[in-house]
Amino acid sequence: MTSTQQNYVNGEWSDSENGETFECTDPAAPDEVVAEYQRSTAADVESAVEAAADASEEWATMPAPQRGAILREAAANLAERKEELTQLLVREEGKTSGEAGGEVQRAIDIFYYYAEKTRDLGGSRKSASSAGTDLYTVDQPVGVAGLITPWNYPIAIPAWKMAPALATGNTVVLKPAELAPGTALALAGALDEADIPDGVVNVVTGKGSELGPPLIEHEEVDAVSFTGSTEVGQQVYQSATDAGKRAQCEMGGKNPTVVGESADVEQAADIVANGAFGVTGQACTACSRAIVHESVHDEFVDALVARAEDIDIGPGDEYDMGPQVSESELEGTLDYVDVAEQEGATLETGGGQPEGEHLGDGYYVEPTVFSGVERDFRIFQEEVFGPLVSVTEVADFEEALETANDSQYGLSASIVTNDHEEAERFVHEVESGVAKVNAKTTGLELHVPFGGFKQSSTETWREQGDAGIDFYTIQRTVYDEF
Incomplete structure (x- = not known):
């Protein structure tokens, strides 16, 4: 009852x-x-x-x-x-x-x-x-x-x-x-x-x-x-x-993770996947933009796709990733998949609703990775409250920082790098209320201030x-x- x-x-x-x-x-x-x-x-x-x-x-x-x-x-x-x-x-x-x-x-x-x-x-x-x-x-x-x-x-x-x-x-x-x-x-x-x-x-x-x-x-x-x-x-x-x-x-947020030239690619893929697909991407601090140096771009995309495809989807008491909270949230994510494809982004994996008897009529969506995303694309600029991450290739750190800051939002941001000078510049120059080094954009300590810049706060x-x-x-x- x-x-x-x-x-x-x-x-x-x-x-x-x-x-x-x-x-x-x-x-x-x-x-x-x-x-x-x-x-x-x-x-x-x-x-x-x-x-x-x-x-x-x-x-x-x-x-x-x-x-x-x-x-x-x-x-x-x-x-x-x-x-x-x-x-x-x-x-x-x-x-x-x-x-x-x-x-x-x-x-x-x-x-x-x-x-x-x-x-x-x-x-x-x-x-x-x-x-x-x-x-x-x-x-x-x-x-x-x-x-x-x-x-x-x-x-x-x-x-x-x-x-x-x-x-x-x-x-x-x-x-x-x-x-x-x-x-x-x-x-x-x-x-x-x-x-x-x-x-x-x-x-x-x-x-x-x-x-x-x-x-x-x-x-x-x-x-x-x-x-x-x-x-x-x-x-x-x-x-x-x-x-x-x-x-x-x-x-809102449109949180970037910069993957530098010196980054450990496997570590970077773990960090982005955890930040993008955890809690089904339904976090204001979720990573939705991976900004990746050209020298490690292809390797990173392959590693991120592998992690996305390794996620078991189903009811939360047994699986790695649960459903979206409502039908409207699910439809919103699927709409952005269509928009991204129309804009010319490359769908690397996901983008649809998974199949399986255990899924029933639940509001499930596959973890989704797009590459070839340009800065003027809607999936680069607009908040997508679901497990969808876009990958944008850059030539150097200067372009990466400029790309990370090219957003109306400024809630959380991270960088994966083994270059200390890059890390120092990033935490001082990125336009976000939370800045992390070699860590995912999600996850907050309870005893320190939390809040965003720009339209995030x-x-x-x-x-x-x-x-x-x-x-x-x-x-x-x-x-x-x-």
Whole structure:
């Protein structure tokens, strides 16, 4: 029997005002319903924001280590449910078991991390110019935070927004993506079991187009944090800032890996394949452009094709690569395959839907490699949210760097090289918020800043680590002359 999940508002599990629900299905078996969720309305958002506003003062004035103790207990609650949440993530989003388990662990680690950070919150003492003056700063929460998160990391991204917001004394209203909201509700459940005060955490499910505007524009919401597409993110940022709110938006990517003349080709193929085909290419940091020196180009293409063709595709609990999250995402990837062929790129492998009895009607696509991709091709310039990587040949490092930077996006970039001077120049001159040497474009540490340049970010505030704390706090300077 299909379970029906409720919103979490003001410390209670409740149905939406209109009583309507929607279904989430398994992308590996679209006829199988995973769960039903509340199709919330603007009125439900209103209730959630009011609850968060009412709880704001009590939570803000609670000693930070006490808030940390609640986050720590929530992390332990998540850890107890790790296997259950891993399987939910596999069924709702399509990740493999290994990928899903890693993401759940990431959420657990984030809550533990910010639980410990609460011990260091408060402000700093400064030296005054006159005797008898005590000069210091006080960090205080911004207030109510509206969080809007995507489907591709449906527990990790809500965690890395929610945990620093709560640690610093803010209350939150979370609107998770409609395609995979189950694990986001599990975060609320873990905090509820940890006895977080009513109204501090609120989660409402439903369509972003219907719930986003009333959340972003509500007069009681003080800060807005969004992760998703560039098109939507720009609209969110405009609406939030027009309403005078603090806002951060992390958006799309078109991430390059440069393969230098001195690169170990086998290593380079591993790095690009892992970055391009992991999580079915459905990561904003996924590698979608391989920019390869002409001296190793042919060897690299052969090695990358071999790795793509060695990937076993199927349901996430048994295979190397799972399905795309929805039919529309699958169609989008297949459309780009057609576009690439029309533009004159060479299809080296993949490009279609795999066959096999175990695949059923799932939203599967083959890992795809195109060579002969020029810089003005759409698959070079536009984000393809699927396991598709383009290969562009270059004559030298200067051309490689110029080619890597020829994009409206600037989220993550990497280089594979044994030339230290090239590596140093790359990390200083590449136009991206994350730069890696001899590593894949995906994969982030939780204690360092994350964010992009150009159209990948609003470039206002970074996420994670101390940067996450900065976004959710504002400083007061105190002069005490007793």
